[in-house]
Amino acid sequence: MKNSVLLIALLVLCNARIIAQQNINSRIPEYNIPYELPSVENIKDILNRIRVYYEESSNQSIVDSKTGEPITDFKSFNINAVPSKGFSSEWSYTHGVVLSAFEYIDDVLGDDAFFSNNVKFYDYVVESLPYFQKNKAKIHKEKIGGWGRILNFHALDDCGSISAAMIKTYLKNKNSDYLLLINQTDAHISKNQYRLNDGTLARNRPQYQSVWADDMYMSVPFLINMGVLTQDHKYFDDAVKQVLQMASYLYVEKEELFDHGWNVTSGDYDPRFFWGRANGWVLMSMAEVLSILPENYKGRAEILHLYRSMVRSLANLQDGSGFWYNLLDKNNSYTETSCTAMFTFAIAKGINEGWISHVYGPVALTGWNATQTRVQENGAVDGTCEGTTFAHDNTYYYHRGKSIYATHGYGPVLYAGAEIIRLLQNDKIEIKPTKRNARNSTFHFLLKSEWPKN
Template sequence: MNKLKTIVIALLLTSFAYVLNAQENQADRIPEYEIPYELPSVENVKEVLNRIRMYYESTSLQHLIDSKTGEKISDFNTFNPNAVPSPGFSGEWSYTHGVVLSAFDYITKVTGDKTFFNNNTKFYEYVIENLPYFQNNSDKIKSSKIGNWGRILEFEALDDCGSITAAMIKTYLITKDDKYLEIINRTAEHISNNQFRLEDGTLARNRPQYKSVWADDMYMSVPFLINMGVLSGDKAYFDDAVKQVLQMADRLYIREKELFDHGWNVTSGDYDPRFYWGRANGWVLMSMAEVLSILPEDYQGRDKILHLYRSMVRSLANLQDGDGFWHNLLDKNDTYTETSCTAMFTFVIAKGINEGWISHVYGPVALTGWNALQTRVLENGAVDGTCEGTTFAHDNTYYYHRGKSIYATHGYGPVLYAGAEMIRLLQNNKIEIINTNFGSINSTFHFLLKSEWPEKK
């Protein structure tokens, strides 16, 4: 009898241990995500966008000051040689600010919330109202730059005018304020006729190497050209935009990688070293998205741009890190994960799905990109983790050690764009999104194209 009791107790203990072990193993098998692997809500996305907007609005007073005393200038009858625009991001005449203003225009179109677009009219009115003060006294200005308005009086590079004036065109198409046209037309003259180009017409720079082509310059020129074509009705701007994309690709697109090299120069030619910097590839894809959005589907060269777009998206899906970010050097996972390129890729992939340029199966790539980006937006709305301004370099050490901060303003516009496109994706009635099952061993997102499936009865 004692022996039977011992056997029963042993069996019970074994069964209990088995149950406990099974429970422990079950817990071990459930994935743990550092960044939530879940479907965001439209309300959550809007909250993030508004937080960024409010931070942006707080950064500048948008008036002229004496650079030595910091005092606001109120007497415009006598020119103050120390006059500069007040500091702060929202008062800059800069290409990064141009991306923000273009994004504000886009967010208002997507959501109907005019508080974003109101920043466009406020800024451009500030510029137009105060620019004559400097233009009329240009002979008294000692520097070629006017504070954070840079070379606004006389453009020297694409950075000086392309992006910020592309946003100005978008704003003009709504406000119809003819006072914008002087700057718009001056930018068209610079990009079309004054900016340095290679013999075949490709926009280029003589820095840092002789006859250099930068991937960045696609965004510094193409969005302006394509929108100038819309404004003017002159298809020559469309043709130049297409030419810039395709001829820059001839030198920078690396077919084996399906990515763009950051830069190329004539001296190195076919043997130029290759560095796949994240933001440079982001600028390229943002430019392509702008062109694809505007050009008629049968426009000559559009199909080639669409192919480049699709091939880059395919490569980027594979290069995305497990937390949803992309790396500063895309093919080197030991470089840090970077905010601006992650935002750009999130935007263009979501945009491609919404417009039907790429398959809906890329949906989870965009979604996890957005989930990652939200973690870089601080409580006060500042965007962190963005790589500082970066030259066209020729060594890994430089790219590996680029700084990153909330003051690298290249990340703000792309994150705003990404959020706007994520709202469109979440509201896309052509797609059914199957959410993850929290706590499941095997669960992922599935984006299904409704038209492919039989109607449910």
């Protein structure tokens, strides 16, 4: 009898211990994406993997589009001549973001391996372009392969982003051969691009007199950097004007977000779709303007307010994984890479520059932790929404494809990684990291100057 009682007591005690252990374990959060402080070395590794993937995408030559063979005789014109295929051969707005990011990484890391790609690409363009320009009358097509409408710009997409990166490259290497294309871009954006009566840059597609949020990035970084290049404040003024006037059509104060587009026909009752990358283009544009404009420049305070309000809204809309959604206010749409990287960069940039509070640090860090999971071992960036028109129904936005071939994600991921490195190395901030296997642990960003020295 005594043995039975002792056995029962022992079983009860063991069971209680098991239950207690299970209760403790069940109270420890399980994170699908690591909830921990990234390392600078790991971020550098990711940036270099993307760089190598980019570099290996094309040999940057002129080829026969029918045979794929390189053209070596440039005395007579080959009607099939096009730039070689590949991401790093493109004269495109997505490539412009990559090259701007490479130039920025050069400043952050001092690693010439990134910026050397800018010089190589733009030298390739200016050395090869005369072959097409001299034979323009023989070319009976609108686009020249991956160089698009380089002989005759029709839209902001054709020139704004890629030429903004060209200015940044010129300011470092001073290759005067770049100035022809820079000035052609200026002529298009400042004089030829369609504008509304109030001067807002616009398109007549897909609806008559349409304003796209995307066009803020397709124009404003060029304008603000043209101001740096020429020291003519008319470019600063136009950049400020575009941000504020596009906001007057697209910014929804209640949501603190930008509608993807607006057109004159629907006016005040235009349907609203808060597409992630459109808001990313806006926030990155504002970050670039705020970085360059003098502190008390007219309109800067209004832009800073828009930037801060967007950050506040985005912090609330971030998914528990660290990602943001393709439709920001629809948490049953998919989590998307390019907008997540854009917001991560712009928020980290704001902390580093003192535009927003350091308390937003965990938003940026978790954004990066999510973003880096989309970078494959070979450097390809996955999970990016394909190119997207200004649409008028949720079904379209919900079903946009995503892949490694949507090159809109590469530049933003590069930018985000560089800015997170700056954040981790920010000597004004103390970062208290999370503790592994803890029931209650989060990041705390502390502003050193707020605390007593002892």
